[in-house]
Amino acid sequence: MIKNGAAIAIIILISAFAEIYPQKEMPFSTFKIEMNISTPFNKNYTSNFWEYQRGYKFVFETPFYFGKLQFGMIAMPYTGKEDLYPDFREKYVFAGIGDEIKFPLNFFLYSGIELGHFMMNFDSNELSEYEKNESEFSAGVNFRLSNEVINNLFLSVSSDITVLFTKKKLKYYYLSGGLAYKFDSPKWLKDFFN
Amino acid sequence: MKYILIFILIFQNYLFAQQNPDPAVQIITEEMIKQSGITSAAEILSLADRWNTITIDGSTNFFSANNLSTYSRQNAIVMIDGEEINIGIFDVQNLNLLPLTINQIDYVELLSTPQIYNGKFIQNGLIHIHTKTPGKGLSFHAAGSVGDETGDPGPLVFTKESTPNVDKLSQTYSAGINAASDEWQLKGSIKHEEYFETDPAINDRISFLNKDDNKTKDVSYFINLGIKAFNGNHRFTGAVTSNDDYFFFAPSGNEIPVKQQLRHLGINGNFLFSKIGVNYAASLSVNELGYLNNSHSVNFDFGEQQLLFNAEIFYRADYLKAAVGTGFQRSTAVTSQNLIDKNNELRNLYGRIDLFPSENISQSFGMFVSKYYDEKNLKGFISSLWKINRGSIISTAFSFSEINLAEENNFIYWRRQGYRIDSLNVNMELPGNFNAKKIFTADLNYRFTIDSLVSMDIGTNFRSFSDFYAERQYFQYDTTTSTFNSATDVYSNQYLKVLGASAGINFSLSKKSSVKIFYNYRKNLNGSNLLKQEWEKFPEHNVSLRINFNPFDNFGIAAGLKYFSSMLWYNYIYSEYQSRAKYKTKIKPGLLAELSSGLWMWNKKIWINVLLRNLFNEPEQYHPAGADLDLRLYLQAHLYFNSVLE
Numbered sequence: 001m002i003k004n005g006a007a008i009a010i011i012i013l014i015s016a017f018a019e020i021y022p023q024k025e026m027p028f029s030t031f032k033i034e035m036n037i038s039t040p041f042n043k044n045y046t047s048n049f050w051e052y053q054r055g056y057k058f059v060f061e062t063p064f065y066f067g068k069l070q071f072g073m074i075a076m077p078y079t080g081k082e083d084l085y086p087d088f089r090e091k092y093v094f095a096g097i098g099d100e101i102k103f104p105l106n107f108f109l110y111s112g113i114e115l116g117h118f119m120m121n122f123d124s125n126e127l128s129e130y131e132k133n134e135s136e137f138s139a140g141v142n143f144r145l146s147n148e149v150i151n152n153l154f155l156s157v158s159s160d161i162t163v164l165f166t167k168k169k170l171k172y173y174y175l176s177g178g179l180a181y182k183f184d185s186p187k188w189l190k191d192f193f194n
Numbered sequence: 195m196k197y198i199l200i201f202i203l204i205f206q207n208y209l210f211a212q213q214n215p216d217p218a219v220q221i222i223t224e225e226m227i228k229q230s231g232i233t234s235a236a237e238i239l240s241l242a243d244r245w246n247t248i249t250i251d252g253s254t255n256f257f258s259a260n261n262l263s264t265y266s267r268q269n270a271i272v273m274i275d276g277e278e279i280n281i282g283i284f285d286v287q288n289l290n291l292l293p294l295t296i297n298q299i300d301y302v303e304l305l306s307t308p309q310i311y312n313g314k315f316i317q318n319g320l321i322h323i324h325t326k327t328p329g330k331g332l333s334f335h336a337a338g339s340v341g342d343e344t345g346d347p348g349p350l351v352f353t354k355e356s357t358p359n360v361d362k363l364s365q366t367y368s369a370g371i372n373a374a375s376d377e378w379q380l381k382g383s384i385k386h387e388e389y390f391e392t393d394p395a396i397n398d399r400i401s402f403l404n405k406d407d408n409k410t411k412d413v414s415y416f417i418n419l420g421i422k423a424f425n426g427n428h429r430f431t432g433a434v435t436s437n438d439d440y441f442f443f444a445p446s447g448n449e450i451p452v453k454q455q456l457r458h459l460g461i462n463g464n465f466l467f468s469k470i471g472v473n474y475a476a477s478l479s480v481n482e483l484g485y486l487n488n489s490h491s492v493n494f495d496f497g498e499q500q501l502l503f504n505a506e507i508f509y510r511a512d513y514l515k516a517a518v519g520t521g522f523q524r525s526t527a528v529t530s531q532n533l534i535d536k537n538n539e540l541r542n543l544y545g546r547i548d549l550f551p552s553e554n555i556s557q558s559f560g561m562f563v564s565k566y567y568d569e570k571n572l573k574g575f576i577s578s579l580w581k582i583n584r585g586s587i588i589s590t591a592f593s594f595s596e597i598n599l600a601e602e603n604n605f606i607y608w609r610r611q612g613y614r615i616d617s618l619n620v621n622m623e624l625p626g627n628f629n630a631k632k633i634f635t636a637d638l639n640y641r642f643t644i645d646s647l648v649s650m651d652i653g654t655n656f657r658s659f660s661d662f663y664a665e666r667q668y669f670q671y672d673t674t675t676s677t678f679n680s681a682t683d684v685y686s687n688q689y690l691k692v693l694g695a696s697a698g699i700n701f702s703l704s705k706k707s708s709v710k711i712f713y714n715y716r717k718n719l720n721g722s723n724l725l726k727q728e729w730e731k732f733p734e735h736n737v738s739l740r741i742n743f744n745p746f747d748n749f750g751i752a753a754g755l756k757y758f759s760s761m762l763w764y765n766y767i768y769s770e771y772q773s774r775a776k777y778k779t780k781i782k783p784g785l786l787a788e789l790s791s792g793l794w795m796w797n798k799k800i801w802i803n804v805l806l807r808n809l810f811n812e813p814e815q816y817h818p819a820g821a822d823l824d825l826r827l828y829l830q831a832h833l834y835f836n837s838v839l840e
Binding site: 045046049050065066078084085086088095115117118120122131134135136137164165166167168170191192193194 | 342344345346347348349350351352353355357359745746748749795796797804806811824825827
């Protein structure tokens with residue numbers, strides 16, 4: 001559906017533009033909190049057994065020495081299509097790094113890579129505590145288009161394209177939309193990170 | 195061979211320059227350890243240029259320094275701050291038993307040529323870990339890490355696509371407290387490490403004996419007191435490690451559940467009186483393979499209590515340093531069995547001279563005589579280093595050793611004394627006589643420093659092994675129990691000549707980035723088949739590439755690429771067929787990438803690191819019965835509060 005090469009090419013292109021036209025921000029000088037409603041927009045092998053529900057995506061973002069650092073989480077419930085397949089709640093926790101370029105009319109385009117931990121909590125009384133929890137490493141890319149509608153308040157649309165490194169690799173494509181607010185970091189926080 | 199050594203000693207005409215770095219000595223610094231994202235002591239050897247390492251379980255290693263030994267006779271000397279720690283038992287040295295934590299390490303010194311060091315004859319390499327000197331006042335440190343291997347079934351565990359769970363690899367925690375003043379320092383730490391056997395190739399085997407889970411658990415306590423007194427420095431060390439482990443016991447071919455206990459109490463130090471001084475070391479340790487609950491009640495019923503003592507007197511002048519010393523080592527078998535002799539006593543006498551006639555050239559040589567009852571064995575070395583000009587250094591090292599079975603102090607030695615494992619079917623045939631092994635080694639290294647940014651290393655080495663013994667084993671695979679078994683026939687009079695070569699280049703692209711490439715080559719020359727087969731377990735070619743990029747003071751990225759050629763384990767030739775190629779004789783070449791990124795925070799009080807190993811998820815296996823490791827993710831965090839209360 002989405003070619004890996006094309007995604008990497010877009011990231012490199014955006015990073016190159018961002019380096020040519022850098023936005024001057026000191027590392028950890030600001031924080032942006034983003035809250036989104038999120039939904040997958042692809043089908044993978046698990047779609048044969050589970051249906052996804054609407055989920056949420058939270059992101060903290062801060063300028064780094066190069067580009068921006070992101071820490072985020074996507075939470076999403078899945079319902080089994082049959083009793084054999086217990087419902088589960090996905091929590092995908094990730095850290096990413098990327099770059100952003102500014103366009104006219106206060107539009108911003110971000111692209112980056114992300115590494116994460118994909119945790120699944122199964123809801124079934126028949127499972128032991130050990131069996132109820134599964135987790136696996138995940139890696140991917142993400143893109144975001146945002147617009148600063150008023151000072152430091154952003155409307156954003158983003159996509160996360162991730163590969164879950166299970167024995168049979170699973171691809172998840174998420175589409176998210178929401179609001180973000182950016183603020184100056186308190187001094188103690190800047191000191192901490194520096 | 196003795197006469198060759200004496201010939202070289204007399205006629206060698208260039209001398210060793212002490213102030214120049216010897217290319218045969220490798221220093222692995224704390225910074226290098228951090229850049230590579232290493233989380234345990236065993237992983238440090240992955241940075242050693244001239245050492246081969248393999249792993250069966252993914253967390254512990256078998257190693258060989260600079261073509262000096264096989265994996266089955268690794269026997270390197272391991273020290274912490276000058277204190278020898280006896281982690282080896284039955285030819286297995288698990289570096290994770292060392293009681294120190296990864297964030298206590300200042301640097302690791304690796305010696306890869308035979309020589310006398312701290313009263314020991316270093317035959318198979320030295321791993322000397324130097325811990326950090328604490329700042330004045332009270333300091334605290336802590337660390338934690340978690341490792342995860344990819345390849346879980348994920349949600350598909352509930353479907354017909356379900357596969358075994360490989361899940362978590364490791365989790366480690368440690369904490370320490372240091373206190374220091376001008377005249378003394380006290381270091382104490384505790385370490386808790388858990389490693390998970392996740393690979394189906396091992397789990398099936400372990401499950402046969404195991405009653406509980408697939409976890410190994412290692413808990414260590416370490417205390418070290420250093421004082422300056424009586425014209426010298428003196429260190430007292432106490433350490434306890436308890437490790438619930440699956441001990442890979444080669445004569446059986448399987449992992450045996452053990453509660454391994456290592457207890458160590460020691461003192462070392464020196465007295466200095468102008469140009470004359472005394473170095474001393476004494477320690478008492480116990481390394482025990484205790485019983486761990488298992489379904490077949492397999493019990494080694496064996497431990498080794500070791501008493502070590504060494505003292506040497508030395509003289510230092512501008513142009514020379516000379517030392518004469520004597521040592522005593524008594525290993526006592528701790529077992530309920532009746533043995534012919536439960537004590538293995540070795541005494542030694544040695545001398546070493548380092549000459550420094552000029553700034554650019556100098557030479558070291560030494561003789562070491564060990565005595566086991568009436569049997570005396572001689573070891574000697576001569577090493578030289580010549581700084582030809584500002585950028586060029588040549589070093590040479592030659593050695594000759596006679597080693598008897600008592601010095602190896604391994605399972606075969608104790609078997610000869612009558613030791614048996616009743617609960618384990620170990621069928622071993624020993625030859626009537628074991629002659630002392632004879633080893634001749636020659637190393638030539640050349641380091642060329644073009645400027646402050648580029649340096650190159652070229653080296654070659656030759657080994658001649660004679661009067662060796664070696665085990666012949668052909669493992670049979672039992673499909674019902676998923677375990678191996680084999681009779682072991684030990685043959686003496688084995689011999690082999692091995693040639694090795696290495697080349698490396700180290701260049702700094704800028705102050706913030708550096709690249710290092712290192713290549714190792716090994717070739718068996720003529721020899722007996724059994725010993726040749728032992729050496730076929732090493733790859734002929736090893737190449738490593740490491741790129742470090744530190745764009746900012748508190749942030750760095752390191753990338754590594756490693757290639758090794760194929761390895762052959764003939765002793766699994768039948769089990770390959772019996773297991774339907776689950777366990778293969780030939781290990782395929784590996785091309786492995788890793789990426790590590792570290793960040794310091796809060797004025798260097800917190801350090802966090804992310805490491806990805808086997809980045810492209812290529813096949814990664816080192817031993818026929820070992821794990822095939824997939825892409826792994828490691829996260830670790832360190833915390834340092836230095837000199838908080840002065």
